[in-house]
Amino acid sequence: MDLASVYYLGVTFLLFGIFVAIVVRTYSRKNRERGEDPKYRMMHED
Amino acid sequence: MTERKMVVFLIAATCVFLVGTIVTMVVPFKSINDPKLKIATVKPYTPLQLEGRDIYIREGCNNCHTQTVRPLLADTERYGEYSKTGEFVYDQPFLWGSRRTGPDLARIGGKYPDAWHEKHMKDPQSMVPRSNMPKYAFLTHPLDTSLTEKKMKTLGFPYTQADLAACQGKTELDAMVAYLQKLGTDIPWREAAKTQLVGELKNPFLDNVTVLPEGKKIYDANCAQCHGADLKGGVGPSLVDIDKPDADIFTTVYAGRQATGMPAFGDTLGKERTWKVVTFLKLRQRH
Amino acid sequence: MDQQQGYADDVVKGFILWSMVWGLVTVLIGVLISLQLVYPQLNLPPFLTYGRLRPVHTNAGIFGWGIGSFMAFFFYITQRLTKTRLWSPGLARVQLWLFNVIIALAAVTLLAGMNRSKEYAELEWPVALLVVVLWVIFSVNIIMTIAKRKEEQMYISLWYILATLVGVAVLYLVNNVSIPVSLFKSYSAYAGANDANVQWWYGHNAVAMVLTTPPLALFYYYLPKSTGVPIYSHRMGVIAFWSLIFMYLWTGAHHLLWTPVPDWVQTLAMGFSVMLIAPSWASVFNGYFSMEGQWNQMRDNYLVKFLIFAITFYGLQTLQGPSQAVRTFSAFIHYTDWVPGHVHMGTLGWVSLVIFAGIYYTIPKLYGREIYSVGLANLHFWLAVTGQIIFSITMWVAGVQQASMLHASNPDGSLHYSFMETLIELYPYWTWRSIAGIIYLASLLVFLYNIVKTISAGKAQPAEQKA
Ligand code: HEM
Ligand code: HEM
Numbered sequence: 001m002d003l004a005s006v007y008y009l010g011v012t013f014l015l016f017g018i019f020v021a022i023v024v025r026t027y028s029r030k031n032r033e034r035g036e037d038p039k040y041r042m043m044h045e046d
Numbered sequence: 047m048t049e050r051k052m053v054v055f056l057i058a059a060t061c062v063f064l065v066g067t068i069v070t071m072v073v074p075f076k077s078i079n080d081p082k083l084k085i086a087t088v089k090p091y092t093p094l095q096l097e098g099r100d101i102y103i104r105e106g107c108n109n110c111h112t113q114t115v116r117p118l119l120a121d122t123e124r125y126g127e128y129s130k131t132g133e134f135v136y137d138q139p140f141l142w143g144s145r146r147t148g149p150d151l152a153r154i155g156g157k158y159p160d161a162w163h164e165k166h167m168k169d170p171q172s173m174v175p176r177s178n179m180p181k182y183a184f185l186t187h188p189l190d191t192s193l194t195e196k197k198m199k200t201l202g203f204p205y206t207q208a209d210l211a212a213c214q215g216k217t218e219l220d221a222m223v224a225y226l227q228k229l230g231t232d233i234p235w236r237e238a239a240k241t242q243l244v245g246e247l248k249n250p251f252l253d254n255v256t257v258l259p260e261g262k263k264i265y266d267a268n269c270a271q272c273h274g275a276d277l278k279g280g281v282g283p284s285l286v287d288i289d290k291p292d293a294d295i296f297t298t299v300y301a302g303r304q305a306t307g308m309p310a311f312g313d314t315l316g317k318e319r320t321w322k323v324v325t326f327l328k329l330r331q332r333h
Numbered sequence: 334m335d336q337q338q339g340y341a342d343d344v345v346k347g348f349i350l351w352s353m354v355w356g357l358v359t360v361l362i363g364v365l366i367s368l369q370l371v372y373p374q375l376n377l378p379p380f381l382t383y384g385r386l387r388p389v390h391t392n393a394g395i396f397g398w399g400i401g402s403f404m405a406f407f408f409y410i411t412q413r414l415t416k417t418r419l420w421s422p423g424l425a426r427v428q429l430w431l432f433n434v435i436i437a438l439a440a441v442t443l444l445a446g447m448n449r450s451k452e453y454a455e456l457e458w459p460v461a462l463l464v465v466v467l468w469v470i471f472s473v474n475i476i477m478t479i480a481k482r483k484e485e486q487m488y489i490s491l492w493y494i495l496a497t498l499v500g501v502a503v504l505y506l507v508n509n510v511s512i513p514v515s516l517f518k519s520y521s522a523y524a525g526a527n528d529a530n531v532q533w534w535y536g537h538n539a540v541a542m543v544l545t546t547p548p549l550a551l552f553y554y555y556l557p558k559s560t561g562v563p564i565y566s567h568r569m570g571v572i573a574f575w576s577l578i579f580m581y582l583w584t585g586a587h588h589l590l591w592t593p594v595p596d597w598v599q600t601l602a603m604g605f606s607v608m609l610i611a612p613s614w615a616s617v618f619n620g621y622f623s624m625e626g627q628w629n630q631m632r633d634n635y636l637v638k639f640l641i642f643a644i645t646f647y648g649l650q651t652l653q654g655p656s657q658a659v660r661t662f663s664a665f666i667h668y669t670d671w672v673p674g675h676v677h678m679g680t681l682g683w684v685s686l687v688i689f690a691g692i693y694y695t696i697p698k699l700y701g702r703e704i705y706s707v708g709l710a711n712l713h714f715w716l717a718v719t720g721q722i723i724f725s726i727t728m729w730v731a732g733v734q735q736a737s738m739l740h741a742s743n744p745d746g747s748l749h750y751s752f753m754e755t756l757i758e759l760y761p762y763w764t765w766r767s768i769a770g771i772i773y774l775a776s777l778l779v780f781l782y783n784i785v786k787t788i789s790a791g792k793a794q795p796a797e798q799k800a
């Protein structure tokens with residue numbers, strides 16, 4: 001593998017890492033209520 | 047607080063857009079501009095050709111015609127050598143199109159004589175009866191050359207005063223034909239693709255009258271536009287009294303005569319149907 | 334706050350009504366160009382030829398009908414989701430005028446042949462500059478409203494709205510860079526394969542940022558509002574959101590398969606297109622799961638019918654799209670009628686059905702009246718869906734038939750059919766497409782009548798239901 005491929009592979013893993021982090025954070029128990037709150041609040045706004 | 051969060055969101059969204067943008071839109075400039083892809087014989091447009099190209103854009107011909115031949119048999123057999131990156135370096139904008147309501151035009155240059163294009167542009171149905179291409183007879187009005195020099199300068203194309211003078215007194219149609227005749231001719235693909243006919247040529251349908259109806263159908267669909275429905279000629283010569291050996295006629299039709307405007311039909315008709323139309327040309331006089 | 338008085342809604346009405354006008358223009362021209370393909374004598378040179386009319390059709394559709402109504406809904410939705418009055422109603426008025434001036438100018442300049450030729454970025458540079466001004470005015474207004482919001486968290490629709498504002502800005506600016514020669518003529522700043530690649534990075538993301546994210550913003554808002562039940566999962570919406578806007582930007586080159594742009598760009602586009610199924614279908618499932626226990630509303634509530642059919646067409650669209658992005662299949666159907674079949678399932682099925690639902694929901698609220706006739710709304714629905722399905726199916730069949738003929742070869746390797754032999758087979762299908770278009774046109778007229786009657790003669794809404 002040349003340097004460029006290693007580099008690209010690294011970036012790919014990095015991006016994937018970010019994705020996993022977003023999923024974990026969104027679905028963490030801490031975020032459970034907060035994450036779903038907007039869908040209830042939007043029902044009684046107008 | 048709420049403001050800051052929104053700003054963070056906007057920045058995050060922009061960064062997310064930029065990843066794919068950089069990889070698939072910015073970086074490819076480097077690959078496409080690779081000097082290895084340059085083709086030395088590719089020339090910029092002359093003033094007349096450029097004006098023709100601008101009319102092509104104005105009329106939206108790209109809504110029906112593409113200008114890229116893909117490396118697929120159905121494309122290369124029908125239109126010619128597949129398109130190369132280096133052939134488009136002077137195309138601002140590119141005119142590849144996205145829809146083939148009409149045939150691809152990337153290699154149209156040299157396929158037909160100028161006279162064919164003139165008649166066809168003015169009235170496509172007179173050449174190809176069931177075509178749905180609009181009539182462009184109005185293009186016969188004089189070409190507006192007031193911006194020509196400025197256009198050449200803007201694009202940085204080389205030109206001489208003689209080139210500019212050559213646009214004077216021309217019609218828009220002349221410019222269009224000049225443009226069409228340039229398309230795809232910067233690489234010498236026609237010579238390379240020239241069909242080599244090897245071995246002895248013998249007509250498998252010699253004196254076989256049963257193929258006459260089919261031969262006539264092939265003639266009407268492919269040849270009548272130039273040689274006339276009655277064979278008396280038009281863009282091409284009269285074939286009424288053609289009296290050459292079958293093998294010669296076959297070679298003319300199959301391989302074409304590029305210099306004088308007789309297209310090659312080998313790839314579209316194949317051998318068998320070419321022989322049938324040859325048989326039609328020869329036998330019809332006697333029947 | 335007295336919300337009925339508090340929100341700036343006049344401009345919402347204005348945008349809705351004008352977008353309906355441009356929608357009618359789109360469909361009328363659509364029918365005309367579809368007929369021109371069958372009867373070339375309907376071309377009236379120089380101004381009314383197919384080559385000049387087709388860009389008017391696409392621009393009126395995407396920008397007049399699409400963007401016009403999205404501007405209305407973004408104003409409407411944003412105010413309600415933020416519980417905040419629009420930052421500047423005055424600016425929004427200016428925007429409405431500017432919008433209509435631009436669309437009219439677009440139609441006139443395109444018919445006059447002033448055309449940059451790049452699809453969906455045809456407008457010459459002076460008009461394109463006006464578009465930039467328009468977008469800045471619009472974005473500032475929405476962004477400032479969201480910045481001053483009284484709801485701390487942003488509902489998913491607002492995410493899609495913000496993404497649209499940023500996305501369109503980036504795309505439009507880059508792809509429109511040109512070198513002017515005169516007031517009416519410019520050349521693209523990029524050449525050849527570079528220009529092609531920039532164009533389709535733009536072109537596909539116009540599909541993303543105009544025909545996908547705004548209707549999704551609407552869908553996520555109007556589905557819960559119509560059913561009275563919250564969306565199934567807000568968090569799934571969030572994950573789908575980030576994945577969608579990330580992946581879309583990689584896929585432009587699926588419009589350029591087998592062309593001279595570098596192979597690796599094409600391959601990436603192919604891969605990401607297939608991956609796009611996941612975030613697209615996340616929204617589809619979010620819609621379907623929200624209907625749990627509510628499916629009876631498909632029968633009883635015409636708004637739900639529009640929305641669920643819309644998201645279903647979106648689901649089909651996002652399965653068909655990725656298949657077209659695969660090299661082998663592209664080799665077959667690219668450049669054929671298959672693609673207009675795909676396009677119009679998206680525009681007529683997905684985008685327009687969502688907009689219809691939005692208008693049916695919003696107009697009665699804004700005017701304090703009930704919809705004039707639910708029966709007519711149902712008739713509109715069935716005519717529209719029938720027209721669209723006939724349109725798409727005939728085009729898919731036509732595309733496959735022409736493709737098979739173009740690729741057929743004789744035993745000696747020569748081609749079996751000339752181009753013209755394949756073209757004449759298409760005429761019957763194109764006739765059917767025109768019929769489909771006329772059915773769709775009829776549906777649109779029913780719709781317009783219903784809306785106009787609602788505004789002029791609808792029953793006043795009972796006080797307690799008043800929004
Ligand atoms: C129902 C009436 C309609 C009819 C009869 C119609 C007809 C057509 C026709 C004939 C074409 C050209 C297809 C070709 O190149 O072979 C076309 C293209 C297109 N139309 Fe429509 N159309 C209609 C409605 C719409 C609407 C409402 C929109 C947008 C919101 C729209 C967006 C487009 C787009 C984006 C294209 C370009 C497709 C491409 O490049 O492949 N159309 N339409
Ligand atoms: C995952 C989602 C999607 C993918 C991967 C996708 C893929 C594609 C591909 C590969 C083409 C080019 C076909 C060809 O020329 O051979 C295409 C064309 C098109 N698609 Fe989609 N599509 C998707 C969703 C949508 C949606 C939701 C719409 C909404 C209306 C849409 C509208 C269009 C339009 C307007 C074109 C024609 C572009 C042109 O040639 O002018 N697509 N799509």
